[in-house]
Amino acid sequence: MAAPWxxxxxxxxxWNGTRGIHRLGGAVVPEGNQKKERTxxxxxxxxxYDVEALRGYLLQRxxxxxxxxxxxxxxxxxxxxxxxAGAFFILKQGGAVKFRDKEWIRPDKYGHFSPEFWNFREVxxxxxxxSDCEINYEGLDNLLLxxxxxxxxxxxxxxVDDWCLSRLYPLADSLQELSLAGCPRVSERxxxxxxxxxxxxxxxxxxxxxxxxxxxTQILVEExxxxxxxxxxxxxxxxxxxxxxxxxxxxxxxxx
Amino acid sequence: xxxxxxxxxxxxxxxxxxxxxxxxxxxxxSRSCLERPVILLPDTSHxxxxxxDVVIVGGGVLGLSVAYWLKKLENRRGGxxxxxxxxxxxxxxxxxxxxxxxxxxxxxxxxxxxxxLFSASxxxxxxxxxxxxxxxxxxxxxxxxxxxxxxxxxDAAAMESNVKVQKQEGAKVCLxxxxxxxxxxxxxxxxxxxxxxxxxxxxxxxxxxxxxxGLRQKVExxxxxxxxxxxxxxVSSSQRMLTTDDEMVILKRIHEVHVKMDHSLEYQxxxxxxxxxxxxxxxxxxxxxxxxGKGPPGTLQGTKLPVEPRKRYVYVWHCPQGxxxxxxxxxxxxxxxxxREGLGSNYLGGRSPTEEEEPDPANLEVDHDFFQEKVWPHxxxxxxxxxxxxxxxxxxxxxxxxxxxxxxxxxxxPLVVNMYFATGFSGHGLQQAPGVxxxxxxxxxxxxxxxxxxxxxxxxxxxxxxKTQEDNTM
Numbered sequence: 001m002a003a004p005w006x007x008x009x010x011x012x013x014x015w016n017g018t019r020g021i022h023r024l025g026g027a028v029v030p031e032g033n034q035k036k037e038r039t040x041x042x043x044x045x046x047x048x049y050d051v052e053a054l055r056g057y058l059l060q061r062x063x064x065x066x067x068x069x070x071x072x073x074x075x076x077x078x079x080x081x082x083x084x085a086g087a088f089f090i091l092k093q094g095g096a097v098k099f100r101d102k103e104w105i106r107p108d109k110y111g112h113f114s115p116e117f118w119n120f121r122e123v124x125x126x127x128x129x130x131s132d133c134e135i136n137y138e139g140l141d142n143l144l145l146x147x148x149x150x151x152x153x154x155x156x157x158x159x160v161d162d163w164c165l166s167r168l169y170p171l172a173d174s175l176q177e178l179s180l181a182g183c184p185r186v187s188e189r190x191x192x193x194x195x196x197x198x199x200x201x202x203x204x205x206x207x208x209x210x211x212x213x214x215x216x217t218q219i220l221v222e223e224x225x226x227x228x229x230x231x232x233x234x235x236x237x238x239x240x241x242x243x244x245x246x247x248x249x250x251x252x253x254x255x256x
Numbered sequence: 257x258x259x260x261x262x263x264x265x266x267x268x269x270x271x272x273x274x275x276x277x278x279x280x281x282x283x284x285x286s287r288s289c290l291e292r293p294v295i296l297l298p299d300t301s302h303x304x305x306x307x308x309d310v311v312i313v314g315g316g317v318l319g320l321s322v323a324y325w326l327k328k329l330e331n332r333r334g335g336x337x338x339x340x341x342x343x344x345x346x347x348x349x350x351x352x353x354x355x356x357x358x359x360x361x362x363x364x365x366x367x368x369x370x371x372x373l374f375s376a377s378x379x380x381x382x383x384x385x386x387x388x389x390x391x392x393x394x395x396x397x398x399x400x401x402x403x404x405x406x407x408x409x410x411d412a413a414a415m416e417s418n419v420k421v422q423k424q425e426g427a428k429v430c431l432x433x434x435x436x437x438x439x440x441x442x443x444x445x446x447x448x449x450x451x452x453x454x455x456x457x458x459x460x461x462x463x464x465x466x467x468x469x470g471l472r473q474k475v476e477x478x479x480x481x482x483x484x485x486x487x488x489x490x491v492s493s494s495q496r497m498l499t500t501d502d503e504m505v506i507l508k509r510i511h512e513v514h515v516k517m518d519h520s521l522e523y524q525x526x527x528x529x530x531x532x533x534x535x536x537x538x539x540x541x542x543x544x545x546x547x548x549g550k551g552p553p554g555t556l557q558g559t560k561l562p563v564e565p566r567k568r569y570v571y572v573w574h575c576p577q578g579x580x581x582x583x584x585x586x587x588x589x590x591x592x593x594x595x596r597e598g599l600g601s602n603y604l605g606g607r608s609p610t611e612e613e614e615p616d617p618a619n620l621e622v623d624h625d626f627f628q629e630k631v632w633p634h635x636x637x638x639x640x641x642x643x644x645x646x647x648x649x650x651x652x653x654x655x656x657x658x659x660x661x662x663x664x665x666x667x668x669x670p671l672v673v674n675m676y677f678a679t680g681f682s683g684h685g686l687q688q689a690p691g692v693x694x695x696x697x698x699x700x701x702x703x704x705x706x707x708x709x710x711x712x713x714x715x716x717x718x719x720x721x722x723k724t725q726e727d728n729t730m
Contacts, residue, residue, distance in 0.1 A: 166400030189399040195582035220581040
């Protein structure tokens, strides 16, 4: 069967010079609803609320896909223990895990990973690389099963936001390295609740677009976590340029 | 006022409603029907509709929350017509916009804890609940820094039992001793502090204006009508009924709400089935219009709605040596509280005055002496760095203060059967708005509370004298 859109005549109405201006006007302005829509734009205009409902439905579907990915694996936890359940969650999302004294386990480009980790029931997970994964607040349920996690990389995760950071405090005893580089939703308000993680030795907060004042934030975070090396922006970035140089933009306003 | 074709003889007659103006034009046009056969209808676009299923009096966060949940939980799309009547579309005196914006689960009542937990999850998923096509996602500016409540010797036992209840309900709160406090927050002076409770998750503060705008946008997209006007009259009918003990009660039912337009005598009678009183600090006036409290004192007819406006001040100051980024919202033993505001060493806070010190709620003028004498000494005692602070600005707002037990009033009135309350939260209305909105919508659509049981917040308790007292109010 021919593609259904062909019947909509997606070709723009041709200006036929001999017919004159009035005919073209007739093609652009539909005479009542019975006239067939000549362009995709006219079709969409006539079905505005349907299109809006469709867009709303597609948005809800995207959100429910993310929720599905972040469901809790309580059954797996009962069967195979917390470390395997947490590792399975990360591997399913596309991240990598490293068990203590073992090699990194990564899924290949098809999403398949080796099932050897199911045997590591008692071996704690040391490091998790969840970069570019769609982990959100509910998914952290599974991540927090890994009680002895030492290194957590959450680079460029699109759904990690301030609420998620406020949930990391149970890992305070063991977590030594945390990377949040490139997360679009993390702001300085979420970074404020990292003060629970007193054992942190390395924190990467570079390239956070939602942080309003990267230089000042870096200084405040360094004050908050004195024994941690905070890798981020160069703190001089936020300073005003000297009088001999042309300032690029005005200094940030004093908060009222 | 006039019937049939008899035109009122008073030459200074001014038509009051849209209907009367229409009829005047019709009469005019019928006189000159040869020249002008077309009947011109006057422009009533500024008036609310003539019929509405639910009329919500008050367009603040509670009113909009009820409107949202009514539309969300209705069984059919477009099944319920909701009208929100707000007197001031700039929200200049509304408690929502002037609020400090905190959310915490550290209450003593399980219902309050559950409401607050639900609100936290609502705010966390706000872009799913309040998603509107083509609108940008909402940024609530939520600071998850938590609340730190300090208790002196005499309050320590109560705090411990409260924390137990909070943990049972699922709030993530922990108790801290003065040593642990000094360890964690070196800027604090623990003199006089016996115990502290610290909320670690789902607690903090956010931008209430953003929540209000988000709710407004979503609710408009769901088809709720808005009207800027003032409710001046309820037209109701009464019915005498006998209770099971053969006592006579008079049950009232509101049929019409008269909504008066701004700066005009024009009003529109809106025929309605249910009225929701979400008028905040002015709820008592709306209740009085409906006849609540008009009766001999001590009876159910004579029980007024005990909600009155109370003025509270919030001061903003700058202190460069003050507490760092990780500072929670600290509530001192004396009732003074403060929190950080932004990255620039600015703080804001205040203190609830005692009954004797209550300021006059006639206007929203700020009393700066109150800060000097009643707030600053306590702050400087608790945080020595605050001895050198500089006040930048201040504002005042109203609490819809429930003088009976400082907790909200939710649910229908026993005698005025179709008026529902969603008011009287005495300072924690903003953080409980999503939960309360859902509870009222469930009560209206399904007849009872389904998710969170707020039966202890019903109006009856004022007559029966049963207080649901909340210990942790600020």
